Amino acid sequence: MVNIKNLHKKFGALKVLDGLELEIENKGIIAVLGPNGSGKTTLIKSILGMVVPDKGEVLVMKENIRKGWNYRKEIDYLPQIANFPGNLRVTELISMIKDLRNKPARDKELIAFFNLEPFLNKKLNKLSGGTRQKVNLVLCFMFDSPIVILDEPTSGLDPVSLLHLRDLLQQEKEKGKTIIITSHIMSFVEEISDRILFLLEGRIYFDGTVADLKSSTGKSSFDHAIAHLISPENA
Amino acid sequence: MLKILKYSFFDLTRSSWSYVYFLFYLLLGFVLLFLNNDLSNAVITLMNVIIMLVPLIGTIFGVMYYYNSREFTDLLLAQPVKRSSIFLGQYFGVALSLSLSLILGLGIPFAAYGLFKSAVIWDFSMLLVIGIFLTLIFSALAFNIAISTENKIKGFGYAILLWLFLAVIYDGLFLLSLIYFQEYPLDKFSLIASMFNPIDLSRILILLKLDISALLGYTGAVFKDFFGTSKGLIASLMVLLLWVIIPILNIARVIRKKDF
Amino acid sequence: MGRLFFLLFTFLIFSLQASEIKVCKNCEISSIQQAVDLAKDGDVIRIKSGTYYENEITVIDKSLHIIGENEPVIDAQFNGNAFSIRAENFTVEGLKIINIGTSHTSDFAAILVSRSKNFEIKNNRLDNIFFGILLERSSNGKITGNEITGDARDQANSGNGIHLWNSENILVHNNSIIGVRDGIYLEFTSGSRLTQNFCKNNLRYGLHFMFSNNNDYLDNTFENNGAGVAVMYSKFIKMHRNIFRKNWGSASYGLLLKDIDDSELKNNYFHDNTIAISADNTNRILYEANEFADNGYAVRIRGACYKNVFIDNNFLHNSFDVAYTGRINENEFTGNYWSEYTGYDLDKDGIGDVPYRPVKLFSYLVNRTPEAIILLRSTFIHLMDFSEKVSPIFTPAELVDDKPQMRKIVW
Numbered sequence: 080m081v082n083i084k085n086l087h088k089k090f091g092a093l094k095v096l097d098g099l100e101l102e103i104e105n106k107g108i109i110a111v112l113g114p115n116g117s118g119k120t121t122l123i124k125s126i127l128g129m130v131v132p133d134k135g136e137v138l139v140m141k142e143n144i145r146k147g148w149n150y151r152k153e154i155d156y157l158p159q160i161a162n163f164p165g166n167l168r169v170t171e172l173i174s175m176i177k178d179l180r181n182k183p184a185r186d187k188e189l190i191a192f193f194n195l196e197p198f199l200n201k202k203l204n205k206l207s208g209g210t211r212q213k214v215n216l217v218l219c220f221m222f223d224s225p226i227v228i229l230d231e232p233t234s235g236l237d238p239v240s241l242l243h244l245r246d247l248l249q250q251e252k253e254k255g256k257t258i259i260i261t262s263h264i265m266s267f268v269e270e271i272s273d274r275i276l277f278l279l280e281g282r283i284y285f286d287g288t289v290a291d292l293k294s295s296t297g298k299s300s301f302d303h304a305i306a307h308l309i310s311p312e313n314a
Numbered sequence: 315m316l317k318i319l320k321y322s323f324f325d326l327t328r329s330s331w332s333y334v335y336f337l338f339y340l341l342l343g344f345v346l347l348f349l350n351n352d353l354s355n356a357v358i359t360l361m362n363v364i365i366m367l368v369p370l371i372g373t374i375f376g377v378m379y380y381y382n383s384r385e386f387t388d389l390l391l392a393q394p395v396k397r398s399s400i401f402l403g404q405y406f407g408v409a410l411s412l413s414l415s416l417i418l419g420l421g422i423p424f425a426a427y428g429l430f431k432s433a434v435i436w437d438f439s440m441l442l443v444i445g446i447f448l449t450l451i452f453s454a455l456a457f458n459i460a461i462s463t464e465n466k467i468k469g470f471g472y473a474i475l476l477w478l479f480l481a482v483i484y485d486g487l488f489l490l491s492l493i494y495f496q497e498y499p500l501d502k503f504s505l506i507a508s509m510f511n512p513i514d515l516s517r518i519l520i521l522l523k524l525d526i527s528a529l530l531g532y533t534g535a536v537f538k539d540f541f542g543t544s545k546g547l548i549a550s551l552m553v554l555l556l557w558v559i560i561p562i563l564n565i566a567r568v569i570r571k572k573d574f
Numbered sequence: 575m576g577r578l579f580f581l582l583f584t585f586l587i588f589s590l591q592a593s594e595i596k597v598c599k600n601c602e603i604s605s606i607q608q609a610v611d612l613a614k615d616g617d618v619i620r621i622k623s624g625t626y627y628e629n630e631i632t633v634i635d636k637s638l639h640i641i642g643e644n645e646p647v648i649d650a651q652f653n654g655n656a657f658s659i660r661a662e663n664f665t666v667e668g669l670k671i672i673n674i675g676t677s678h679t680s681d682f683a684a685i686l687v688s689r690s691k692n693f694e695i696k697n698n699r700l701d702n703i704f705f706g707i708l709l710e711r712s713s714n715g716k717i718t719g720n721e722i723t724g725d726a727r728d729q730a731n732s733g734n735g736i737h738l739w740n741s742e743n744i745l746v747h748n749n750s751i752i753g754v755r756d757g758i759y760l761e762f763t764s765g766s767r768l769t770q771n772f773c774k775n776n777l778r779y780g781l782h783f784m785f786s787n788n789n790d791y792l793d794n795t796f797e798n799n800g801a802g803v804a805v806m807y808s809k810f811i812k813m814h815r816n817i818f819r820k821n822w823g824s825a826s827y828g829l830l831l832k833d834i835d836d837s838e839l840k841n842n843y844f845h846d847n848t849i850a851i852s853a854d855n856t857n858r859i860l861y862e863a864n865e866f867a868d869n870g871y872a873v874r875i876r877g878a879c880y881k882n883v884f885i886d887n888n889f890l891h892n893s894f895d896v897a898y899t900g901r902i903n904e905n906e907f908t909g910n911y912w913s914e915y916t917g918y919d920l921d922k923d924g925i926g927d928v929p930y931r932p933v934k935l936f937s938y939l940v941n942r943t944p945e946a947i948i949l950l951r952s953t954f955i956h957l958m959d960f961s962e963k964v965s966p967i968f969t970p971a972e973l974v975d976d977k978p979q980m981r982k983i984v985w
Contacts, residue, residue, distance in 0.1 A: 090573070129391045130573040148396050156392035164321075164386045166328040175321050179393050218389075352982075354868075354891045355913055366953055485954035492943050500945040508948055517952055525950055528870030528893035530822050531848045537945075538824070 097281030113278030165204030322407025339419025376456025454561035598622035642668035683708035705733035
């Protein structure tokens with residue numbers, strides 16, 4: 080689905096991706112973890128074509144993404160900060176994205192799922208952060224694309240919504256989608272992930288299941304295993 | 315691109331700033347016409363306003379809209395939409411809504427005053443055409459600045475500086491160089507120097523209508539040829555068009571390489 | 575006896591009474607010169623329509639009334655004058671005179687009048703001429719309703735429409751003069767009135783005075799001439815209710831005043847001229863109730879102008895209202911309306927409370943560096959002019975209109 084070869088990216092003097100190699104062929108939920116500044120968001124944005132790499136190539140569905148923008152039809156993306164044009168109403172935003180993608184969408188179902196009906200006619204700048212994140216989730220999941228990329232999907236969500244999100248992710252996974260996710264909530268990651276990618280200094284430092292991670296670090300808890308990866312003597 | 319344009323435009327038509335801008339022109343038009351009672355005076359004042367304010371508002375609005383819609387842009391970038399369509403769509407959305415505010419804001423009072431029966435209509439239409447050109451040019455320049463400046467404060471600073479430079483400082487330097495080199499034939503130089511500033515260019519287009527008698531007082535053959543025939547009008551409009559096209563192409567060029 | 579007396583009486587009457595001579599192609603008399611030669615004092619020569627190829631038709635000391643019917647054409651075939659007249663009490667009327675040839679040595683005219691008195695030249699059409707109507711040492715004449723057209727291309731090879739030299743008491747009324755060198759030219763001519771004439775597209779001046787005192791020109795229109803009117807080396811000229819329009823070009827004026835004293839300009843309209851009035855060495859001129867609209871310069875005053883007064887004029891949307899080169903020398907501006915005036919009138923007496931300074935710094939700059947005209951109406955120039963207005967350094971501080979009107983003056 081996604082193949083990344085020798086990906087390099089510098090922002091000024093700062094080397095963010097340094098020869099990153101990645102292959103994602105399998106379905107399921109893949110968590111991308113790593114300390115701040117390890118290149119998680121840059122990696123995601125490289126796949127989406129929002130960041131132009133200095134070197135290396137990204138293939139989505141075997142197609143080099145430099146050639147075009149049409150491949151993004153296969154990707155649903157949830158950005159980290161859900162900040163939309165404030166003058167639009169929720170329904171207008173949803174219909175606008177539907178209009179742009181020109182694809183059948185299951186927005187009604189998702190609106191019901193996240194209990195967003197009361198907010199549909201509100202302007203986006205009047206919404207709370209959590210509600211906005213729900214709108215963000217609706218926008219992301221309504222198209223049923225085979226690849227889903229979620230950048231910090233949990234931010235701003237209350238515990239109930241968090242549960243909802245987890246259920247939703249399970250459903251999507253069962254549909255056979257490839258879901259790439261970044262999150263800071265380790266319990267959430269541990270619970271849902273089929274595969275963990277740990278980024279450090281612009282490369283993939285660890286690639287495996289949660290069980291692999293625990294065994295390779297010799298820690299029984301997921302949090303500690305991650306902390307062990309980041310700790311200086313290890314790095 | 316048209317879809318993005320449509321949404322940007324509708325987004326802007328709801329923004330209170332568009333209404334402020336529109337109401338400002340409406341008020342200006344009515345005040346000029348009904349307090350002054352003299353169409354020619356109104357057109358001259360309007361020219362000063364258009365030459366100063368349209369670039370300023372175009373620049374500020376352009377920069378502001380770009381920064382304000384950063385997240386929206388991020389959202390769009392992840393959609394299957396061509397990059398240049400996103401930015402050009404937003405740009406035209408801004409330029410269109412500003413132009414519309416200008417046309418309606420000034421057009422309504424002038425129409426109410428019975429402009430269409432008056433001979434001033436040509437001067438007035440010229441003013442509007444120039445206002446639209448300046449809007450297109452300065453919002454494009456603003457987009458250029460905003461795209462290459464991540465820092466909002468800096469971006470606003472550069473935008474204001476650009477406006478100040480083209481609206482005032484440029485002419486000061488221009489005048490100084492004319493005085494300094496006055497022993498040399500300067501008519502070609504001064505025509506070319508005007509081409510490099512869209513505000514000067516617009517001003518000249520208006521001069522061709524309002525002050526042709528004074529312009530013809532100058533003896534130089536180049537001036538005479540330029541102002542005395544339709545050459546001046548055509549050349550100025552062409553260069554103004556270039557001033558629109560080049561910044562737009564530059565937007566398309568820069569965003570192709572840009573990271574978000 | 576009675577019978578004889580009666581015969582004598584009728585004979586006397588007959589001989590005193592003017593007779594009429596007809597000229598036409600098939601008439602007994604088919605040439606105008608022939609008719610002139612046959613005619614006696616007071617006779618009418620009636621020329622029927624047709625084309626007469628004649629030149630140097632000479633009238634000497636005969637009071638004739640030469641009248642064309644249905645516009646007979648006299649074609650001089652580019653050879654000398656058409657008419658050459660030296661007489662009193664004569665009339666030339668209703669003719670069409672064409673094809674007067676140019677010459678470097680003689681001023682050939684359609685109608686040459688010399689040393690004549692009490693004459694009238696009216697309703698003639700003069701086409702393709704060198705000089706039109708040329709008067710020398712003549713007086714008490716009327717030139718009315720003539721239409722004169724030429725196609726002057728350069729000044730050296732063209733003449734004037736109506737040319738008055740060393741004449742007096744001439745009325746020039748309701749003529750239209752298009753496309754010659756000077757529409758109307760006066761030299762050493764006095765006591766004449768020029769009214770309701772129309773001068774357009776003339777190469778040099780619509781109307782030109784040289785050394786001609788005590789003349790009036792009223793209600794004329796001057797349009798798109800090299801310069802509208804040039805008044806030079808003359809005194810006591812009255813210029814009222816004339817219209818000066820569209821005199822465009824680098825050396826073009828609505829009205830050029832040079833070495834003029836004691837004259838007055840009232841109720842004239844100056845529209846769309848490059849320079850409406852250029853005044854050079856003029857003294858004691860009264861400019862009253864004129865309208866200057868949409869000119870490049872309304873008034874450009876060059877050196878040595880003393881005691882000129884500008885009162886009750888409207889200055890509307892000129893690129894420059896007043897430009898000065900030199901000192902202001904007791905010239906006075908008062909009670910004019912300036913469309914650019916931005917002052918206020920708190921006591922509501924219709925007079926602005928802040929004096930107006932009609933001279934801009936920019937006009938000085940343009941005078942020194944003509945190319946700077948391209949910066950006209952630029953914001954930088956506005957700022958510069960504004961600061962100069964607040965504290966004058968380069969422009970004469972005493973040149974102000976201390977009673978600027980708040981509203982356009984209606985006379």
